[in-house]
Amino acid sequence: MKKAEQGDRVTIRYIGTLDNGYIFDSTEEQEPLTFTIGSDEVFPALEQAIIGMTAGQAKNLLIPAEQAYGPRRKENILVLQRDSLPAGSEPKPGQKVHMQLADGNELLMRVIEVNDTEVTFDGNHPLAGLDLTFALQLESIG
Missing domain, CATH: 3.10.50.40 (Chitinase A; domain 3)
Structure with missing residues (x-):
């Protein structure tokens, strides 16, 4: 066989x-x-x-x-101030977002935490x- x-x-x-x-x-x-x-x-x-x-x-x-x-990498976690996001955006935990990097590449990230001042994104694979x-x-x- x-x-x-x-x-x-x-x-x-x-x-x-x-x-x-x-x-x-x-x-x-x-x-x-x-x-x-x-x-x-x-x-x-x-x-x-x-x-x-x-x-x-x-x-x-x-x-x-x-x-x-x-492994999960800390460097794939990004915390941004809410006021740095596009006007009118309302990120919610679990939401997937395409982010444009400085080198022109795009990265798919997940919103993992939202509070009054900051939004935390995770670029690690789930x-x-x-x-x-x-x-x-x-x-x-x-």
């Missing part, structure tokens, strides 16, 4: 959970995920776990935060700093 290897196009189904059991992503109600091993479409740790598996095989995989979205667990099944090797 063929085993998945570098360069193979594979299709997987998975349920991704956090330590507290929260499901952060799943293919249960959507199409399975298809990618090429070694093409940097998914975490390298996920690719490595699939190498050597056969179609139909299932396994559980823990990907530490450092091998997933990395899953940064978290270990991810995947219950995965290799559906096919193309």
Whole structure:
């Protein structure tokens, strides 16, 4: 039976959970995920776990935060004075905002705190700093 290897196009189904059991992503109600091993479409740790598996095989995989979205970084937190925001803007916690950086690049940030004088934005990925667990099944090797 063929085993998945570098360069193979594979299709997987998975349920991704956090330590507290929260499901952060799943293919249960959507199409399975298809990618090429070694093409940097998914975490390298996920690719490595699939190498050597056969179609139909299932396994559980823990990907530490450092091998997933990395640690939460304080330098990705930005606190701005409310009066420095565009007139009429009413930021709310959880809101996603595109910010233009000085170099012309854009960064997606989430509003995490709002008070009378300041607004705090977080540019970390929502899953940064978290270990991810995947219950995965290799559906096919193309």
